[in-house]
Structure formats: structure tokens, C-alpha cells
Amino acid sequence: MEMLAEKLEKGYVWLSILVLVAFFAAIIYASVVLAVVVPGDSGQIVPKRGETLFAAVSRTKPFDQPGVHQTGPNSYDVVVLGQAWMFNPAAIELPVGAEVTFWGTSIDIDHGLYIPGTTVNIMLLPGQIGKQRYRFSRPGQYRIICHEYCGMLHHQMTGTLTVK
Amino acid sequence: MPTAEATVTIVENPSGYSLPDSHRRYILWSILFGFAALAVGVFQGFAQGLNYAGINIFSNFPGMRTYYQGLTLHAVLNVFVFPFAAANGWLALTVARSLGRNLNGFLLALSFWLMVAGSLFAGYIIVVGKASVLYTFYPPLRAEWPFYFGVVLLVLSTWTISVAQLVALAGWKKEHPGERIPLLAFVSIATYVMWDIASMGAALEVLFLLLPWSLNLLPGSDPLLSRVLFWFTGHQIVYYWLLPLYVSWYTMIPRQVGGKLFSDTLARIAFILFIVLMPVGFHHQYVDPGVAGYFKWAAGILTFAIFFPSLLTAFSVMYALEMGGRARGGKGMLGWFWRIPWGDPSVSAQVLAMITFLPGGITGLMNASVDMNLLIHNTTFVPGHFHMTVGSAVALSYFGLAYWLIPYLTGRELWGKRLALLQSWLYFVGVLIFARGEISGGLLGMPRRTAISMINYAPLPGWKLAGALTAVGGSLMFVAAVLFFVVLAMTLLAGRKTRPVVDLPFTSTVLGAAPSGNQLILDKISYWVLLSLTLVALVYGPFLLTHIPPTLSAPPFMGY
Numbered sequence: 001m002e003m004l005a006e007k008l009e010k011g012y013v014w015l016s017i018l019v020l021v022a023f024f025a026a027i028i029y030a031s032v033v034l035a036v037v038v039p040g041d042s043g044q045i046v047p048k049r050g051e052t053l054f055a056a057v058s059r060t061k062p063f064d065q066p067g068v069h070q071t072g073p074n075s076y077d078v079v080v081l082g083q084a085w086m087f088n089p090a091a092i093e094l095p096v097g098a099e100v101t102f103w104g105t106s107i108d109i110d111h112g113l114y115i116p117g118t119t120v121n122i123m124l125l126p127g128q129i130g131k132q133r134y135r136f137s138r139p140g141q142y143r144i145i146c147h148e149y150c151g152m153l154h155h156q157m158t159g160t161l162t163v164k
Numbered sequence: 165m166p167t168a169e170a171t172v173t174i175v176e177n178p179s180g181y182s183l184p185d186s187h188r189r190y191i192l193w194s195i196l197f198g199f200a201a202l203a204v205g206v207f208q209g210f211a212q213g214l215n216y217a218g219i220n221i222f223s224n225f226p227g228m229r230t231y232y233q234g235l236t237l238h239a240v241l242n243v244f245v246f247p248f249a250a251a252n253g254w255l256a257l258t259v260a261r262s263l264g265r266n267l268n269g270f271l272l273a274l275s276f277w278l279m280v281a282g283s284l285f286a287g288y289i290i291v292v293g294k295a296s297v298l299y300t301f302y303p304p305l306r307a308e309w310p311f312y313f314g315v316v317l318l319v320l321s322t323w324t325i326s327v328a329q330l331v332a333l334a335g336w337k338k339e340h341p342g343e344r345i346p347l348l349a350f351v352s353i354a355t356y357v358m359w360d361i362a363s364m365g366a367a368l369e370v371l372f373l374l375l376p377w378s379l380n381l382l383p384g385s386d387p388l389l390s391r392v393l394f395w396f397t398g399h400q401i402v403y404y405w406l407l408p409l410y411v412s413w414y415t416m417i418p419r420q421v422g423g424k425l426f427s428d429t430l431a432r433i434a435f436i437l438f439i440v441l442m443p444v445g446f447h448h449q450y451v452d453p454g455v456a457g458y459f460k461w462a463a464g465i466l467t468f469a470i471f472f473p474s475l476l477t478a479f480s481v482m483y484a485l486e487m488g489g490r491a492r493g494g495k496g497m498l499g500w501f502w503r504i505p506w507g508d509p510s511v512s513a514q515v516l517a518m519i520t521f522l523p524g525g526i527t528g529l530m531n532a533s534v535d536m537n538l539l540i541h542n543t544t545f546v547p548g549h550f551h552m553t554v555g556s557a558v559a560l561s562y563f564g565l566a567y568w569l570i571p572y573l574t575g576r577e578l579w580g581k582r583l584a585l586l587q588s589w590l591y592f593v594g595v596l597i598f599a600r601g602e603i604s605g606g607l608l609g610m611p612r613r614t615a616i617s618m619i620n621y622a623p624l625p626g627w628k629l630a631g632a633l634t635a636v637g638g639s640l641m642f643v644a645a646v647l648f649f650v651v652l653a654m655t656l657l658a659g660r661k662t663r664p665v666v667d668l669p670f671t672s673t674v675l676g677a678a679p680s681g682n683q684l685i686l687d688k689i690s691y692w693v694l695l696s697l698t699l700v701a702l703v704y705g706p707f708l709l710t711h712i713p714p715t716l717s718a719p720p721f722m723g724y
Contacts, residue, residue, distance in 0.1 A: 002674060005426060005483060016475040020468045027464070027534050036535040041456040044388075047717045053384075056717075084723055104453075109304045109721045110387060112542055116609020116624055119538040123452045126304060126387050126718045130453035143624060147542040147611040149298055151305065151723040152230065155615040 039122050042131040045105065053126055054107045057081070062103050068092060075099040082111030082124035085153040087144055092161040096139045104130040112148035115161060123148055136163045181264045183257070190272040191253040192573040197279060198249030199566070199652060202559070205241035206645045208234045213598065213638020216544070216605070216631035220617040231615035232296045232724055239299035240290060243405065243554055244318055245283050250562055251408040252279065252325045254569070255352040258411060259329045261668055262348035263336045271328035278321035286314025296724035298613060300394060301374070303385035306720035309378040312370050319363055322404075326356040344677040345687045347428050348415045348670065354435040355407040357689055361442055361696055362404065365396025373714065386714035388454045392707060395445035399467075403438050405554045409561040410434070412514065413481050418671035420511050420568075421488030421504045426480050428677040432686045434473035434480075439689075441470040442696045443703035450537040455707070460534065462703045467532040474525055481518060484671070509584035513564030516592040517557050520599075524552030527603065542613070544630070545606025548599045555641075556595045563588065563648050568665050570652065576659030580651045587651065591644035598637025605630030 030036045045063075047056035057063050062079045066088045069077045076098050081088040083106065094100065104113050104124045111124040115134075122130045136142075146157035183191075211221050211234055220231075228234045252275055260267050288310060289295040295307035301315075333345070333353055345353075369390050376382050414434075418425045425431060446463035449455050489500025505511050527549035530536055540546065571578050578584065608626040610616065616623070616631060623631075677683065685691065 005674070009427070009430070009479065012479050013476070016472060020471060023529070023533070024465065024468050027536070030535050036538065038450045038457075038460060038535055038538065039453050040460075041454050044454060044715070046715055053717050053719065084721070109718075110302050110391075112611075114542065114609070114611065119535075121451050121538045121541050123449075125391075125453060127715065128388055128452075128454035143609070143621065145609070145611050147614070148302075149232065149305075149613045151721065152232070154232070154613075155618050156620045158619070158621050 036119055037133075039130055039132050042129040045127050045129065056127075057105060057107050063105055068094065071101075072099075076101070078102050080104045080113055080124070082106040082113065082146065082150075082157075083108050084111075084151055085146070085157040087113070087146070087157065087159040090144075090159040092144075092159070094136055094161065094163050096136065096163055098136050098163070100134050100136060102130070102132045102134070104132075109150050110148045111146050111150050111157065114145045114147040115142050116145065117142060121147075136161075139163045181261065183260065184266060184269070186269055187260070187266055187272055188573060190269075190276050191257050192570075194249050194253030194256075194276050194279065195566070195569070195573070196656075197276070197283075198246045198253070199562075199649070201241040201245035201249065201283065202645070203649050205238050205246065206642055208238035209242070210638060210642040212238060213635045213642070215615060215617045215635075216601065216610075216638075217635035218617045218628075218631060219635065220615075227291045229293055230296060230724070231618070232298065232613075233290065233293055235613060236296050236298050237287070237290050240286055241283075242559075243299060243401075244286075244315070245279070247405040247408075247554070247558060248318055248322050249279050251355070251404065252276075252322060254408050254565070255355060255411065256325055256328065258352040258415075258668070259332055259349050262346040262352070262670075263332055265332050265336050267328040267332050271324050271331075275321045275324035275328070278317050278324060282314045282317030282321060284314070285310040285317065289314070300398065302394070303374060303377065303387055303390050304718040304721045305724065306378060306385075306722055309375060312375040312378055316367075316370055316375065319367060322356070322359060322363070326360050329353050329356055344679060344684070347425075347431060347673070347677065348411070348668075350432055350687065351407075351411050351414060351435045354432075354439060354689065355404065355411065357693060358400065358407065358435075358439045358442075359404040361439070361693065361700070362400030363397050365393040365445070366398070369393035377716075377720070382716055384716040385718045385720070386711070386716055387718050388452070389711050389714050391449060391452065392445070392455070392704075392711070395448040396443070396704060397445070399445040399448060400442060402550075402554060405558045407435070407438060409514075409517075409558055409565070410477060412561060412565050413477065413518065415671050416565075416669050417481065417511070417514055418484035418488070419669045420508065421485055422491045423484040423487030423489075423671075425671045425673045426483045427675045428673045429675065429683060429686065430476055430480055432677075434476045436686065436692050437470065437473040439692045440696045440699065441466050443700045444470055446703070447532045447534075447537075450534060451541045459703065459707055464532060464534045466699075466703070468529070471525070471529055471532075478522075485515065507585070508567075509578070509581055509588055510564045510567035512585055513567065513588035513591075514561045516588055517560035517564065520552045520560070520592065520595055521557035523596075523599065524549060524557055527599075528553065540606050542611060543606030544602040544610045544612045544634070547612050548602030548606055551595055551602070551641075552599050556591070559645075560588065560591050560595070563591070566648075566652060568669065570655055571659065572665035572668070574656065574659065575661055575663045576655055577662055577664045578651070579654035579659045583647055584651045587644050587647040590647065591641055594637050594640025594642075594644055596637070597633055598641055601630045601633030601635075601637055605634065 106124040142161040144159035295311035446459045489503040492503040494500030494503035
């Protein structure tokens with residue numbers, strides 16, 4: 001029994017390691033080959049001396065002009081500001097197949113930009129520039145949800161994204 | 165295979181050791197204080213579960229005005245006060261008993277009163293509605309200063325126990341030169357050493373950024389740096405919740421089911437890995453801007469690595485259960501499973517807790533799977549996951565532990581054994597239904613930490629079923645928790661005084677500790693601490709070097 005158990009233990013340890021390595025390989029595959037990537041470091045907005053964070057955000061490109069901007073034949077920048085308790089803009093329209101780069105930040109507290117049914121999922125943090133790409137290949141109405149607690153009316157911070 | 169084993173006379177032989185009454189009292193009070201905090205917390209949890217079914221009973225709760233105020237109280241009581249206080253009592257006892265040396269009585273008392281004071285400061289300011297910042301307290305959301313001050317006291321209380329343990333260990337080593345540290349003492353002390361390092365992040369955040377800021381001594385806050393410091397602690401804290409129960413699963417449960425722990429070495433290695441694989445907190449920040457890929461991928465790899473000691477635990481514990489089941493006449497591949505002593509509520513609660521920990525651990529690995537996080541970050545998938553870990557593997561195991569520990573500490577028999585058995589099964593079923601609801605809701609985009617009962621848009625497809633299951637499961641968990649508190653209160657008040665449990669149910673091991681050779685390095689905790697700090701410097705160093713001094717540009721926000 002003990003000899004068997006020792007063998008089983010060794011086998012189990014190696015199997016555990018193998019399973020974990022295989023899972024991680026799948027993640028790397030998804031990131032590198034399927035290009036499903038998490039946001040990285042896209043820079044920070046630092047107010048000048050005596051300037052408020054809000055003023056600093058308002059003068060920093062692209063956040064001086066929230067909204068949808070076409071940047072190429074099929075590509076768009078969507079610039080979103082989070083603030084208590086709304087998205088600016090709150091309604092976004094895009095054509096089917098649009099290659100979108102989301103640019104997001106917050107002018108007050110931590111918020112989140114989350115669109116269920118897609119891989120658009122990024123925190124909007126005061127002073128941090130958030131950037132994420134997504135291709136909308138299916139038409140329909142998507143719900144934009146703030147998914148980081150931001151105070152009393154957090155649950156009402158929402159918007160729509162229409163693809164047609 | 166070791167030819168000789170280090171002596172383990174401490175096992176089976178309680179003579180020559182007695183716990184002074186004053187120590188016994190503080191240990192008992194500490195554990196009971198934790199359970200009292202849990203009792204208040206689960207009332208909030210009940211209301212939160214109903215929220216997902218669209219039922220809002222918050223306005224009827226004494227003192228609670230909003231969903232978020234209740235959620236703050238729920239989390240602060242259930243994952244700070246309860247596990248801190250329970251671990252303080254439980255692992256003070258295990259160290260004292262296994263070293264055969266009493267911990268410093270002053271430190272035991274100090275730890276208890278710090279816990280009480282911290283809970284009063286933080287609890288008061290939450291209840292009056294001036295700290296609805298949730299247990300993550302991300303700035304620029306700002307609570308009033310007693311909240312941060314209370315949190316500081318809670319952490320100081322845990323450090324006090326760690327100091328008491330290390331002082332006892334140093335004294336023991338002087339009297340036992342060259343001997344292996346008894347397993348129970350080793351795993352208990354390793355748990356606290358892990359937490360000492362892990363708690364540094366939040367300690368620095370609260371002491372140098374948030375507490376002075378709440379007293380208007382700083383011009384603003386640094387939201388990203390605060391999140392990074394918080395999550396350095398915020399992930400490892402889950403092991404501080406869990407490892408005190410691993411202590412029970414490794415060193416008590418084998419004996420309770422009539423088996424033995426397979427390998428002393430494997431148990432020590434598992435705990436050492438929790439100390440070493442420290443810097444994994446960035447996996448809570450996969451979708452944060454301002455954090456480069458290096459940090460996210462380093463944390464991802466280390467998180468997969470830290471899953472390994474839990475797989476080791478699954479092997480060791482299952483082997484012990486199988487030994488016990490076979491000794492009691494279980495046959496065949498899985499027949500042993502039905503023969504473990506299911507009639508013992510302490511065993512049934514803890515084994516059921518282990519079973520919920522399987523999906524709990526797997527969903528945790530899914531959270532940690534870097535790009536998978538894009539689908540589930542901050543959805544109800546996450547609370548679905550952690551109610552099967554801290555909400556069950558930890559809470560239900562503490563129920564099971566209490567079923568022998570409270571009789572040991574009070575000398576009173578457990579009251580209502582059948583009710584205790586029923587309680588463990590009800591909680592088990594409840595948490596699985598609850599988690600099924602939350603996890604499916606999360607995959608369908610339902611955000612966590614959100615007053616779903618008050619949203620101003622139509623629920624997305626599937627949210628209603630998910631919410632209903634969450635509410636049903638949460639209500640069953642609540643009823644089961646209330647049954648536990650009934651059993652606990654009746655044991656304290658009406659349990660027969662027969663001294664039913666005379667000693668801790670230590671297990672012996674199949675393969676014991678080697679008295680000499682390579683294995684001695686396992687007991688050199690300082691080596692593992694150094695290795696841990698080196699890894700921390702590699703992963704967190706580059707971030708801290710580029711973000712200190714902090715950018716204190718975000719003004720405070722108190723709109724809650």
C-alpha cells in the first residue's frame with residue numbers, strides 16, 4: 001500500500017504540473033495566435049502644478065473630444081469618459097465590421113467599461129489612459145455597463161452601443 | 165524513503181501540557197468574536213442574495229440605507245474580522261499545543277483587544293454611512309478616518325499573534341537544538357509568516373497614503389498605485405483565510421476519519437510554496453490600464469504555480485480520507501468514500517467544504533487565465549467563485565472545526581449533533597446553487613457589486629434565472645448559517661459539562677519527518693522568506709520604482 005502510494009504520489013505530482021503547463025499554453029495560444037489581449041500601459045495624464053485632474057484630462061488628446069471618430073476605411077476610435085454616474089458619450093453607433101479602438105479614462109473615481117457578449121472589458125481609472133481593441137462583426141444593440149463600484153448610483157451608470 | 169523518523173511524541177501524548185485558563189479564555193473569545201462578526205455579516209449576505217432576484221429589502225435593515233453600505237459591512241465582517249479573529253485563536257492554540265509551550269499571555273490578550281477595537285472603529289463608521297467604500301476601499305472613494313484606522317488595528321492584531329508564535333518557536337528551538345519543528349507548529353507558523361509578508365502592501369497603502377489622506381494631510385490620492393498595493397495583499401489574503409483550514413485538513417481530518425497523513429514532507433512543501441510564490445496580486449488587475457504586460461504575465465505564471473500546492477493538498481487529504489474509509493470497511497475504487505464517518509458533523513462539514521473547493525479552485529484558475537479575464541472580470545462570476553472558496557471551503561470548514569474545538573475549549577458537549585449534520589448539508593447545497601446562479605450570471609454579463617434590483621435598464625437574457633438561483637442558494641446558506649449559530653449558542657449555554665474532548669485530534673504520518681539530511685532545509689523558514697522577498701522584488705520592484713513618489717492628483721469623492 002505504501003509503495004503503491006509513493007508511486008501514485010509521483011505520478012500525481014507530474015500530472016499536476018503537466019495539466020497546469022498545458023492550460024497555460026492554451027492561454028498563450030489565445031493571446032498570440034487568436035490575438036485576444038488584455039490592456040497594457042498606454043500612459044498617464046499628470047496634471048501640471050495647480051491644475052485639476054479634470055482640466056488635465058480635458059486638454060489631453062484624444063479625451064478633449066469624447067465620441068466616435070473614423071480613422072480609416074473601416075476603423076474607428078471610440079473615446080469614452082467615465083464620470084459619476086454616466087458614460088460620455090452614453091450612446092454609440094457603429095457600422096457592422098467596425099475595427100474599434102476604445103480609449104477610456106475617468107475624470108473622478110474608478111469606473112469600468114464592460115460590454116457583455118464581447119471582450120471589451122477595461123477599468124477606467126483617474127489619470128490612466130485605457131486602450132482596447134475589438135471588432136464588431138455582429139449587428140445588434142449592446143449594453144455598456146460600469147462594472148467597478150463608483151458610489152451611490154453605480155447601478156445606473158450604463159449606456160448603449162448599436163451596431164448596424 | 166527515510167529510514168528513521170524524527171520523534172513525534174507530541175502526537176498522542178497530551179500529558180505534560182496544559183493550557184492556562186486565561187489563555188484558553190482569550191483563544192475562545194477570539195474565535196467566538198469571529199463567529200459573532202460572521203453572524204452580523206451573513207444577515208447582510210441574505211439581503212444581497214435577494215437583491216439578485218430583484219428584491220430590495222435594504223431599506224428595512226436597521227442602520228442600512230443602501231445596498232453598498234450593506235455590502236461593505238458584509239465583506240469587512242466576513243473576510244476581515246471573521247477569518248482574522250478565528251485564525252488568531254485557532255493557530256495560537258495549535259502552536260502552543262504542538263510546541264508544548266504557552267504563547268505569551270500578554271500578546272494573546274493584546275491581540276484580542278486590538279481585534280475588538282479595530283472592529284468597533286471600522287464597524288461604527290460603516291453603520292453610520294460614512295464608509296461605504298467596500299472592502300477594497302479604492303481611492304478616490306474616501307471613507308472617514310476611523311475606517312482606515314480600524315483596518316490598521318485589525319492587521320496589528322494578526323501581527324501580534326505572529327510575534328507570539330515566533331517568540332514561542334525561538335524558545336522551543338533553544339530547548340530542542342537540532343530537532344525538527346513539529347509539523348503542526350510548522351504549518352501554523354508558516355501561515356502567519358506568509359501573511360506577515362503579504363499584508364505589507366495594504367499596510368503601506370493604508371498607513372502612508374489613505375489614513376493621512378483621510379485626515380487631510382495629503383493633497384490627493386494615487387488610484388493606480390493604491391490598487392497595486394491593495395492587490396499585493398488582496399490576493400495573498402485568500403491564503404490567510406484558507407491555510408488555517410489547510411492546517412485542519414492536513415493535521416486533524418486524517419485522524420478524525422481514522423486515517424493518517426501520507427507525507428510530512430509534502431505538507432511542509434505545500435505551505436512553503438505559499439510563502440515563496442508571493443507576488444501574484446497583479447492577476448486581479450489584468451484589465452487595469454497603466455499596468456504593463458510584464459506584470460500581468462509574471463503574475464499569471466506565478467498564479468498557475470501557486471495552484472500546485474493546492475493540488476498537492478488534494479492528494480494528501482484524499483489519501484487520508486481513503487485510508488480512513490478503507491479501515492472502516494470501504495471496498496473498491498470509490499467505495500471507501502461512503503465509509504468515512506459521515507455521522508460526525510465535524511467531518512461532514514469539512515469534507516463537504518473540500519468538495520465545494522474543487523469547483524472553487526477551478527473557477528479561480530479560470531479567473532487567473534489572463535485573457536479569459538476579459539469575459540468575467542468584475543462580473544458575478546467572481547463572487548460565484550469566491551463563495552465556494554472563502555464562503556465555503558473556509559466558512560463551512562470553520563463550522564466543522566468548531567464542532568470539536570468549542571467542546572475542547574469549553575469542556576461542554578456539542579449540543580444538537582443532528583442539527584449540526586443537517587446544517588452542514590444545507591450549507592453545502594445552498595452554496596452550490598448560489599454559485600451556479602452567480603457564475604452563470606457572470607458569463608451572461610451580470611456585473612458584481614451592483615444593486616441589480618435597482619437597475620434602470622432591462623436585465624440581459626438569462627439574468628433573471630441566474631438571479632433567482634443566487635437568491636435561493638443564498639437564502640439556504642443563510643438558514644444553514646443561522647442553524648450553526650443556534651448549535652453554537654446552545655452548546656455554550658446548555659452543553660453538558662463532561663470535558664468531551666481532552667486533546668486536539670492530531671494525526672500521525674505514514675512517512676514522517678526525517679531527523680537529518682536534505683529535509684532539514686524545509687524548516688529554515690528564513691530561507692523561504694528571503695526567496696519570497698526576492699520574487700517580490702523582481703515582480704513588484706519595477707512597478708514601484710517607476711511609481712514612487714506617488715502622483716497624488718485625484719481629489720476625494722464621497723458620493724455614496
